[in-house]
Amino acid sequence: MTRQIQLYYKNVTAEAIGPAHGLGTDELPKLNGEIVRITEKMRQDRQDGKLPYRDLPYQDQTCRKINDLTSQLAGKYDNMVVLGIGGSALGNIALQTALNSPIYNLLTERGGPRLFVIDNVDPVQFGSLLEYLDGQLDRTLFNVISKSGRTAETAAAFLTVQEMLKARLPGGQLTDYIIATTDANSGTMREIVNREGFTSLEVPDGVGGRFSVLSDVGLFSAAMCGIDIEQLLAGARDMDQRVKTDRLTKNPAALFAAIQYCYYHKGKRLSVMMPYSYQLKDLCDWFRQIWAESLGKAHDLQGNLVNVGPTPIKALGATDQHSQVQLYREGPNDKVFTFLEVKLFDRDVTIGDAGEVTELAYLSKKKMGNLMNNEKRGTEYALVASQRPCLTIRLAQINAYTVGQFIYLMEVATSYMGELFGINTYDQPAVELGKEATFALMGHEDYRQLLGKIQPTVAIDEDYLV
Amino acid sequence: MTRQIQLYYKNVTAEAIGPAHGLGTDELPKLNGEIVRITEKMRQDRQDGKLPYRDLPYQDQTCRKINDLTSQLAGKYDNMVVLGIGGSALGNIALQTALNSPIYNLLTERGGPRLFVIDNVDPVQFGSLLEYLDGQLDRTLFNVISKSGRTAETAAAFLTVQEMLKARLPGGQLTDYIIATTDANSGTMREIVNREGFTSLEVPDGVGGRFSVLSDVGLFSAAMCGIDIEQLLAGARDMDQRVKTDRLTKNPAALFAAIQYCYYHKGKRLSVMMPYSYQLKDLCDWFRQIWAESLGKAHDLQGNLVNVGPTPIKALGATDQHSQVQLYREGPNDKVFTFLEVKLFDRDVTIGDAGEVTELAYLSKKKMGNLMNNEKRGTEYALVASQRPCLTIRLAQINAYTVGQFIYLMEVATSYMGELFGINTYDQPAVELGKEATFALMGHEDYRQLLGKIQPTVAIDEDYLV
Numbered sequence: 001m002t003r004q005i006q007l008y009y010k011n012v013t014a015e016a017i018g019p020a021h022g023l024g025t026d027e028l029p030k031l032n033g034e035i036v037r038i039t040e041k042m043r044q045d046r047q048d049g050k051l052p053y054r055d056l057p058y059q060d061q062t063c064r065k066i067n068d069l070t071s072q073l074a075g076k077y078d079n080m081v082v083l084g085i086g087g088s089a090l091g092n093i094a095l096q097t098a099l100n101s102p103i104y105n106l107l108t109e110r111g112g113p114r115l116f117v118i119d120n121v122d123p124v125q126f127g128s129l130l131e132y133l134d135g136q137l138d139r140t141l142f143n144v145i146s147k148s149g150r151t152a153e154t155a156a157a158f159l160t161v162q163e164m165l166k167a168r169l170p171g172g173q174l175t176d177y178i179i180a181t182t183d184a185n186s187g188t189m190r191e192i193v194n195r196e197g198f199t200s201l202e203v204p205d206g207v208g209g210r211f212s213v214l215s216d217v218g219l220f221s222a223a224m225c226g227i228d229i230e231q232l233l234a235g236a237r238d239m240d241q242r243v244k245t246d247r248l249t250k251n252p253a254a255l256f257a258a259i260q261y262c263y264y265h266k267g268k269r270l271s272v273m274m275p276y277s278y279q280l281k282d283l284c285d286w287f288r289q290i291w292a293e294s295l296g297k298a299h300d301l302q303g304n305l306v307n308v309g310p311t312p313i314k315a316l317g318a319t320d321q322h323s324q325v326q327l328y329r330e331g332p333n334d335k336v337f338t339f340l341e342v343k344l345f346d347r348d349v350t351i352g353d354a355g356e357v358t359e360l361a362y363l364s365k366k367k368m369g370n371l372m373n374n375e376k377r378g379t380e381y382a383l384v385a386s387q388r389p390c391l392t393i394r395l396a397q398i399n400a401y402t403v404g405q406f407i408y409l410m411e412v413a414t415s416y417m418g419e420l421f422g423i424n425t426y427d428q429p430a431v432e433l434g435k436e437a438t439f440a441l442m443g444h445e446d447y448r449q450l451l452g453k454i455q456p457t458v459a460i461d462e463d464y465l466v
Numbered sequence: 467m468t469r470q471i472q473l474y475y476k477n478v479t480a481e482a483i484g485p486a487h488g489l490g491t492d493e494l495p496k497l498n499g500e501i502v503r504i505t506e507k508m509r510q511d512r513q514d515g516k517l518p519y520r521d522l523p524y525q526d527q528t529c530r531k532i533n534d535l536t537s538q539l540a541g542k543y544d545n546m547v548v549l550g551i552g553g554s555a556l557g558n559i560a561l562q563t564a565l566n567s568p569i570y571n572l573l574t575e576r577g578g579p580r581l582f583v584i585d586n587v588d589p590v591q592f593g594s595l596l597e598y599l600d601g602q603l604d605r606t607l608f609n610v611i612s613k614s615g616r617t618a619e620t621a622a623a624f625l626t627v628q629e630m631l632k633a634r635l636p637g638g639q640l641t642d643y644i645i646a647t648t649d650a651n652s653g654t655m656r657e658i659v660n661r662e663g664f665t666s667l668e669v670p671d672g673v674g675g676r677f678s679v680l681s682d683v684g685l686f687s688a689a690m691c692g693i694d695i696e697q698l699l700a701g702a703r704d705m706d707q708r709v710k711t712d713r714l715t716k717n718p719a720a721l722f723a724a725i726q727y728c729y730y731h732k733g734k735r736l737s738v739m740m741p742y743s744y745q746l747k748d749l750c751d752w753f754r755q756i757w758a759e760s761l762g763k764a765h766d767l768q769g770n771l772v773n774v775g776p777t778p779i780k781a782l783g784a785t786d787q788h789s790q791v792q793l794y795r796e797g798p799n800d801k802v803f804t805f806l807e808v809k810l811f812d813r814d815v816t817i818g819d820a821g822e823v824t825e826l827a828y829l830s831k832k833k834m835g836n837l838m839n840n841e842k843r844g845t846e847y848a849l850v851a852s853q854r855p856c857l858t859i860r861l862a863q864i865n866a867y868t869v870g871q872f873i874y875l876m877e878v879a880t881s882y883m884g885e886l887f888g889i890n891t892y893d894q895p896a897v898e899l900g901k902e903a904t905f906a907l908m909g910h911e912d913y914r915q916l917l918g919k920i921q922p923t924v925a926i927d928e929d930y931l932v
Contacts, residue, residue, distance in 0.1 A: 010930035011923065086788025102591045103598055105572065120785045121841065123814045123834040124864075125568045125744040130815065132569050153784055155826050156817045156837055163818030188825050195822075209788075252932045269798060270736070270777060278591040289789035296793025309797030311736060313779060318619055319586045321900060322552025322675075323755035327762025329896035331775030332735060348589045349596065351622045352629030356661075359654050360621050362910035368589040371622055371908060375587065377924040378903030384923045385899060394931075398590075430795035433851060434787060437844035442837060444828035457477065457850045458843040464476035465860075466718045 004238060005395050005405045007252040011380065012259055012336070012389040021333055021387045023262055031258045031420075032248050038419040039246035039254065052204060053211035053411060057236035057404070062216060063229055069199070070223040077141040079133060080113040082221050083157040084145035086293075087209020088181075089119035090286040091218035091407075092145075097282040098403050099227045111226020113141065121153045130164060137168050137177065141224075145181040145217055147203040149189025152438055158189075175199065181216050208426050210290045211411055214404070228400040235404025243412045253409055256338075256391070257416035263336040263389060264310050271310045272328070275340035276317035276376040279398050284314035284340075287410050294414045297423040298430070308421050318375035325379060329386040337383060338391045340406075341376055342398055345369040470704065471861050471871045473718040477846065478725055478802070478855040487799055487853045489728055497724045497886075498714055504885040505712035505720065518670060519677035519877060523702035523870070528682060529695055535665070536689040543607040545599060546579040548687050549623040550611035552759075553675020554647075555585035556752040557684035557873075558611075563748040564869050565693045577692020579607065587619045596630065603634050603643065607690075611647040611683055613669040615655025618904055624655075641665065647682050674892050676756045677877055680870070694866040701870025709878045719875055722804075722857070723882035729802045729855060730776050737776045738794070741806035742783035742842040745864050750780035750806075753876050760880045763889040764896070774887050784841035791845060795852040803849060804857040806872075807842055808864055811835040 014022030045051045056062075082092050096115050101107060105114040116129055133140050142161050146154040165174055174196060181201040182189035193200045201216035203209075212218065214236055219229045243253040260271055271291065273284045296309030315324055317339065328335060349368040354360035363371070380390050393409075395402045418425025437454050440447035480488030511517045522528075548558050562581050567573060571580040582595055599606050608627050612620040631640055640662060647667040648655035659666045667682035669675075678684065680702055685695045709719040726737055737757065739750045762775030781790055783805065794801060815834040820826035829837070846856050859875075861868045884891025903920050906913035 007932045008926065008930055009932070010927045013930070016923070085785060089785075090789065101594050103594050106598060120744060120782070121834050121837050122742075122744040123811045123838065126834060127813045127815045128567045128569050132572060150825060151788075152829065152837065153788075153841075156829050156832075156834060159818035159820055159826060159829060160815060160834070161818070188823060192823060249932060255932055269800070278586060278588040285789075292790050292793035292797075296795075296797035298796035307796060307798055309793045311779070311793065311797065311801075313777070316586070319551060319555075321897065322617075322619075323556065323751075324758050325900060326894045326896045327758035327775045327777065329762075329899075330764035330773060331758075331762035331777065332773050334735070335777075345589045347593045349593045349626060352625035352627070354625055357654060357658060359616060360625060362905065362908050363618065363622050363625060366622075366908060368587050368592060368622060368626070371587050371618065371904075372589065374904050374907035375618075375900075377907055377920070378905075379900045381903045381920045381923045382896070382900035386896070428792045430792045430848070430852070431787065433795075434791060434841075434845045434848035437847045438837075438840050439828065441840035441843055442828050442832060454843070454847045457482070457847045460474065461476045464474055464479070466473045466475070466715060466721055 002396055003401060004242070005393060005402050005409065007256055008392040008394060009255065009259060011384050012391060017384055017387045017389055021389060023259070027262055028248060028258055031261070034420060035248045035251070035254045035258065035416070036246040038416055039244070039251070041419065042415060043244070051415070052206040054240070056204070056207070056214040057233040057240060057408065059215075062219065063233060066201075066216065066219050066223050066229060069220070073141065073224065077113040077139055078136060079140040080115050080221060080224050081129070081133070081140065081142045082115070082117040082145060083142060083154055083161065084117070085119045085151060085153045086289065087212050088145035088154065088217055089117050090282075090289050091213025092221045093117050093119075094282040094286040095213070095218060095222045095227055095232075095403065096225060098279045098398060099222070099400055100225055102278055104225070112224045115221060115225050118157055119153075121156050126157065126160070130160075134168070137165060138172065140177065142178045143181060143221060144178065144189070145203070146189050147183050147209065148187040149182060149192060150187070152435065152442070179220070181220065210293055213286070213407060231400035232404035235401035236408035238401070239405040239408040239412070243409070253412035254416050256409070256413040257420060259391065260310060260336060261417060261420045268334050268336050268389070269310050270313055270335040271338065272313045272315055272335050273338045273340070274315040274317050274320065276372055277340060277342045277345075277398065278316070280340050280342075281314070281316050283403070283406060288312040288314050290410060290414050293428050294425045295417055295421060295423070297421070300422045301424060302422070306423070308423065317379065318372065321375065321379055325382070328388065329382060333388060336389045336391070338393060339376055339380060341373065341392050341394050343394065343396045345372075346398065468862055469867060470708070471859060471868050471875065473722055474858040474860060475721065475725060477850050478857060483850055483853045483855055487855060489725070493728055494714060494724055497727070500886060501714045501717070501720045501724065501882070502712040504882055505710070505717070507885065508881060509710070517881070518672040520706070522670070522673070522680040523699040523706060523874065525681075528685065529699060532667070532682065532685050532689050532695060535686070539607065539690065543579040543605055544602060545606040546581050546687060546690050547595070547599070547606065547608050548581070548583040548611060549608060549620055549627065550583070551585045551617060551619045552755060553678050554611035554620065554683055555583050556755050557679025558687045559583050559585075560748040560752040561679070561684060561688045561693055561698075561869065562691060564745045564864060565688070565866055566691055568744055570691070578690045581687060581691050584623055585619075587622050592623065592626070596626075600634070603631060604638065606643065608644045609647060609687060610644065610655070611669070612655050613649050613675065614653040615648060615658060616653070618901065618908070645686070647686065676759055679752065679873060697866035698870035701867035702874035704867070705871040705874040705878075709875070719878035720882050722875070722879040723886060725857065726776060726802060727883060727886045734800050734802050734855070735776050736779055736801040737804065738779045738781055738801050739804045739806070740781040740783050740786065742838050743806060743808045743811075743864065744782070746806050746808075747780070747782050749869070749872060754778040754780050756876060756880050759894050760891045761883055761887060761889070763887070766888045767890060768888070772889070774889065783845065784838065787841065787845055791848070794854065795848060799854060802855045802857070804859060805842055805846060807839065807858050807860050809860065809862045811838075812864060
């Protein structure tokens with residue numbers, strides 16, 4: 001059994017799903033030249049230091065530093081709370097769900113502290129957690145993650161935690177309970193770190209939040225919870241070797257991107273990722289950010305208005321067969337599907353004997369993992385019968401090595417896709433306006449002039465209230 | 467403050483977002499006649515017993531029966547496990563997330579047993595839970611929910627639990643640990659219930675799974691966990707009175723459907739629901755089923771091939787501002803947004819003092835609930851600035867009464883939408899083929915002839931494996 005994850009693409013071909021919706025034998029080869037050009041450009045960009053995320057898996061000192069820190073902290077905490085949002089949370093959540101028990105926080109024997117990731121400013125969610133932690137703050141570590149420290153949601157959570165710790169632990173050192181992951185040199189959070197003397201980790205330079213999971217950002221909480229971060233990086237390095245070739249059909253990142261790109265231009269602008277594994281569901285949520293925020297762009301690099309961007313959709317097999325598959329088969333043929341399939345589950349369950357219930361005899365004593373995989377095959381068959389294009393990413397097993405591969409594969413596929421679209425993959429200009437409006441509405445002095453513009457949109461006009 | 471939830475639609479009008487993407491003053495009125503016709507048809511259908519889901523909120527005896535059962539069982543269990551999938555799980559999960567603590571299962575003081583909903587056949591997820599429960603099976607209640615008992619996922623879970631209970635509790639009565647919610651009279655699960663003597667509840671006749679949350683299906687686990695199911699139904703009845711009028715602009719269900727319908731035909735086929743409340747996130751997942759499975763249909767009632775269906779997308783504010791809003795603002799203008807907004811949160815948190823950090827002074831001592839709501843307003847402003855249509859459903863508070871309203875509102879809106887499309891809202895014909903293929907792959911005798919057809923799709927062709 002190979003340790004490498006694999007992309008299977010037969011069921012996007014015209015041969016499999018027919019000429020109306022399948023890719024003809026000439027369609028992918030048309031992109032060969034583009035893939036050669038892009039692969040060379042990315043190689044050059046990387047060499048010029050313009051794609052630092054590509055080198056994260058080779059940062060051995062990161063692993064050592066984090067493992068050393070984790071060893072120092074071992075046994076000191078029952079709870080760890082990550083305060084972050086977007087790229088400072090989605091990777092942390094995804095690694096935890098993929099590589100620890102689904103009921104990790106309920107277990108008495110765990111690989112580390114309970115993990116909570118607060119990636120919102122919901123007062124009920126946050127207030128409930130703070131109440132839960134109130135009696136055990138001396139056994140709780142907070143890891144605030146913010147490149148600048150200015151992100152409103154993370155800053156609000158941080159200020160609240162800091163004040164609570166000061167009030168509850170009057171004799172205690174805050175430095176025992178807060179570790180900040182932030183810019184190495186500058187910014188609001190770095191200033192706080194310097195003043196308060198917090199232990200700190202780094203958000204690497206030139207790596208956007210959505211490409212940062214394999215840095216201190218994602219690795220620290222993972223290591224604290226017992227995840228083998230060296231294997232994560234080893235898996236990513238394995239994938240790196242595979243995505244260097246400029247031969248389209250040998251490079252899974254280029255191929256995934258090329259197929260998605262073809263379908264985008266054939267009117268299938270929705271990209272559904274549907275793992276047949278509970279453990280992989282939050283990796284789809286992580287993918288949802290990297291795909292949407294990198295590729296949803298108004299302008300191309302020449303400044304032309306293009307308004308491109310596939311919409312990523314997360315689904316979950318087999319659950320969503322009973323929720324979304326009716327639409328997926330009979331609704332508009334506007335989606336391309338990517339299944340994630342696990343060959344061997346970490347543990348399996350033998351289904352009970354059906355006894356006298358002959359109707360269920362077909363399940364008796366079968367393995368649940370086998371049922372899960374046959375659900376995937378059954379759904380794929382049904383979608384193919386409706387001429388819907390299906391990709392599969394196959395994992396021999398779920399472990400840090402294969403998850404590292406998956407993350408790196410999707411990161412590089414995103415880069416290919418951005419180059420194919422001719423856009424800037426690494427910025428997010430449209431996020432600013434909403435942030436500024438929130439600053440204004442919260443009374444931030446610097447944004448006061450925005451308030452007048454915002455009012456017509458947010459003031460309630462009773463004529464339209466039903 | 468009104469106890470009723472409200473729909474706000476100013477920001478879908480041409481006045482608000484411009485004529486290219488907004489609804490002109492004549493567009494909704496064009497549907498007045500259709501809404502009058504459909505409202506009368508639904509009134510008649512209901513009177514003829516063809517829309518039994520509409521009457522669920524009036525089943526006082528359901529409430530009494532469930533509350534009596536819950537009283538009998540009070541204090542006996544530390545854990546409750548729902549075994550169900552699709553409509554037999556999504557409502558249960560949604561009610562729990564909306565109306566109990568986000569960390570309910572971790573609390574020592576709770577309104578009832580811990581709640582686990584197993585709506586999949588993932589062997590790692592299921593196996594981990596069974597291991598966790600192994601030492602406390604005498605304090606665990608299983609509620610298996612399946613209309614027929616033939617659903618492969620639920621049947622597999624049920625058989626496994628049954629066998630485990632028999633092995634582990636040799637002297638115990640299985641009847642103390644299993645309650646089945648199933649068809650009142652017939653089907654595989656009803657036969658099992660009759661033979662084993664399980665206590666049973668009913669999946670009501672003529673009510674599809676996705677419309678069944680306000681029946682025994684959704685109410686029992688809710689009541690067990692301390693949720694006020696009478697208030698749920700009272701809220702639904704309140705909404706029922708409001709959605710009987712045939713005046714479009716007075717009927718929030720008709721209006722929600724009409725706006726979504728207009729936009730579908732204007733090329734905005736994606737419907738994003740984005741609550742600014744952690745508690746409401748799983749109601750969006752419930753909505754995702756009712757919208758997709760009801761409205762995603764290949765044929766209209768005349769048998770014409772139409773392949774219609776909006777794609778529902780769940781998002782979460784403020785979290786997804788840092789994941790999806792870049793795409794939502796700059797990508798294709800192919801989405802209509804529905805925000806859920808909560809005026810008064812059940813609890814609030816005061817943000818800590820920013821002290822010397824002047825950059826964050828605007829947050830000092832503000833309420834986190836206020837920040838959450840301003841995040842929503844800021845995002846709405848930014849989307850409107852990009853000419854993206856935005857609806858808001860406003861809840862004064864989150865409680866059983868308002869959640870009951872929301873559920874009923876979305877159910878009736880789904881019915882209106884189906885009538886506007888001219889399709890059968892209540893069937894799901896496309897789900898069958900995948901189920902049958904799974905049966906075949908699992909070795910079910912009755913489906914053996916399908917295997918030959920399935921093989922070409924599911925057999926791996928190494929030429930397409932990268």
